Amino acid sequence: MVAGGLCLCGLLRLLCSLLLPALFLSGILCVCLVVLLWGIRLWIQRKKQLSSAGGDGKRPLLVAFFHPYCNAGGGGERVLWCAIRTLQKKYRNVTCVVYTGDRDATGEEIVEGAFRRFNIKLIHPVKFVFLEKRFLVEASLYPHFTLLGQSLGSVFLGWEALLKCVPDIYIDSMGYAFTIPLFKYLGGCRVGCYVHYPTISTDMLSVVRNQDTRFNNAAFITSSPLFSKFKLVYYYFFAFMYGLVGSCSDVVMVNSSWTLNHILSLWRAGACTSVVYPPCDVQTFLDIPLEVEKSTSEYSIVSVSQFRPEKDHPLQIRAFAKLLKERVGPQPSLKLILIGGCRNQQDEERVNNLKRLCEELGVSDDVVFRINIPFEELKRHLAEATIGLHTMWNEHFGIGVVECMAAGTVILAHNSGGPKLDIVVPHEGHVTGFLAEDEESYAETMAYIFSLSPEKRLEIRENARRSVHRFSDQHFEDTFLLSVEPLFK
Numbered sequence: 001m002v003a004g005g006l007c008l009c010g011l012l013r014l015l016c017s018l019l020l021p022a023l024f025l026s027g028i029l030c031v032c033l034v035v036l037l038w039g040i041r042l043w044i045q046r047k048k049q050l051s052s053a054g055g056d057g058k059r060p061l062l063v064a065f066f067h068p069y070c071n072a073g074g075g076g077e078r079v080l081w082c083a084i085r086t087l088q089k090k091y092r093n094v095t096c097v098v099y100t101g102d103r104d105a106t107g108e109e110i111v112e113g114a115f116r117r118f119n120i121k122l123i124h125p126v127k128f129v130f131l132e133k134r135f136l137v138e139a140s141l142y143p144h145f146t147l148l149g150q151s152l153g154s155v156f157l158g159w160e161a162l163l164k165c166v167p168d169i170y171i172d173s174m175g176y177a178f179t180i181p182l183f184k185y186l187g188g189c190r191v192g193c194y195v196h197y198p199t200i201s202t203d204m205l206s207v208v209r210n211q212d213t214r215f216n217n218a219a220f221i222t223s224s225p226l227f228s229k230f231k232l233v234y235y236y237f238f239a240f241m242y243g244l245v246g247s248c249s250d251v252v253m254v255n256s257s258w259t260l261n262h263i264l265s266l267w268r269a270g271a272c273t274s275v276v277y278p279p280c281d282v283q284t285f286l287d288i289p290l291e292v293e294k295s296t297s298e299y300s301i302v303s304v305s306q307f308r309p310e311k312d313h314p315l316q317i318r319a320f321a322k323l324l325k326e327r328v329g330p331q332p333s334l335k336l337i338l339i340g341g342c343r344n345q346q347d348e349e350r351v352n353n354l355k356r357l358c359e360e361l362g363v364s365d366d367v368v369f370r371i372n373i374p375f376e377e378l379k380r381h382l383a384e385a386t387i388g389l390h391t392m393w394n395e396h397f398g399i400g401v402v403e404c405m406a407a408g409t410v411i412l413a414h415n416s417g418g419p420k421l422d423i424v425v426p427h428e429g430h431v432t433g434f435l436a437e438d439e440e441s442y443a444e445t446m447a448y449i450f451s452l453s454p455e456k457r458l459e460i461r462e463n464a465r466r467s468v469h470r471f472s473d474q475h476f477e478d479t480f481l482l483s484v485e486p487l488f489k
Helices: 002-049 075-090 107-118 146-164 177-186 202-209 225-246 257-267 282-286 313-326 345-361 375-384 399-407 417-423 439-451 454-471 473-488
Strands: 061-066 094-100 127-130 169-172 190-195 251-254 273-275 298-304 333-340 367-371 387-389 410-414 434-436
Touching: 002 177, 061 075, 061 146, 075 094, 075 107, 075 399, 075 473, 107 127, 107 375, 146 177, 146 225, 169 177, 169 473, 177 190, 177 225, 190 473, 202 225, 202 257, 225 257, 251 257, 251 473, 257 273, 257 417, 273 473, 282 375, 282 399, 282 454, 298 313, 298 375, 298 399, 313 333, 313 345, 313 439, 333 375, 345 367, 375 399, 387 399, 387 439, 399 410, 399 417, 399 454, 410 417, 410 439, 410 454, 434 439, 454 473
Parallel strands: 061 094, 061 169, 094 127, 169 190, 190 251, 251 273, 298 333, 298 387, 333 367, 387 410, 410 434
Antiparallel strands: none
């Protein structure tokens, strides 16, 4: 009994002799880390103070947007350019900076592309900071643990951006939340973000938990309970880290009710979070004359979205093929027109795969691909279309959906996310469009829309048009300025 007590005391003394030095060493390392980070912050602030002043001797207020793919043609880029134009209208002593990895284009070409694609003309010049390490946020670099890899890569890319230009106000406009604490605590910036789509969501957790196969949940994982549990733990860890970095924001803007619900759940920053609907160029599309369709030998179905996997273009093609297969009797011919932007080689390969799918289904002659087209051509296709098609599951908002409705198409979108909660909702009790979920329901709904009389379709199109004014550029400018005002105080 005594021997056992002596052994226990000896063990405790051994643990204490090991624990105390370990705690002391850990404390020393923590102090060294804090001193190092504080030294880096002071160095960055000194660098900022030494930056050149303006022509009047005063240094302009630098507002930097982190948007590595600013030359792409998606809705996120339209938000970026509208936000910059809005700040240029409101604040005189502001210089807008864009961190971009689009080194294959000059600043002038990027600005010209914004005007050509979105009909947005900036008031003052923009300063571009070209980043060399954008490859660190490419999904292709991380075949496994993609979310974590891209997020850590964004930290290194953000560090490059911070070293090249230290702003006063930093706004992440593309969803790289892990850069926010970097600019806030090391850069000493006031920080904000515009969240188009949460990097991880409770819906993604449920997909893994339920072992559903999706574009971001491979079949070999769903078929294995062990792999699914491991991925679920990984997702929960990532969600915790994502919430931690996101909560560092001084201002959080989200683009829809769906995104708001997820961000509030993950970031728990309700006091500084608000919904700012993305700017849709509704007026340009509302200028298209709206009248009863004349009899025609061909109808078109138009899809407007970037060629990314989550947009689910294969569903559009399969549903269209099913629609053609089930039509009987002499009817007008149909064309499916897929309009979108290609950001890189992966997107181009995705388009080639879609073309091969068309060949397999025997609809190649009936499907048209229009890639990176000018704004006027986009407008023309929408003006001529009968149905606007959108198939992304849990689309965060859906600028393309709004544009289709404003242009006068009968919209058919996915029964989830922004289209379900914010856009394709009754207006003053009247139908504004339709929702579907799978290949069969999309084909059935398209057939139903074509079965309606031209007068009934016109009624739906008019209802939709009346409902989209809340997504105008002017409404965006008002809510955006109200949201970012704390950053300028």
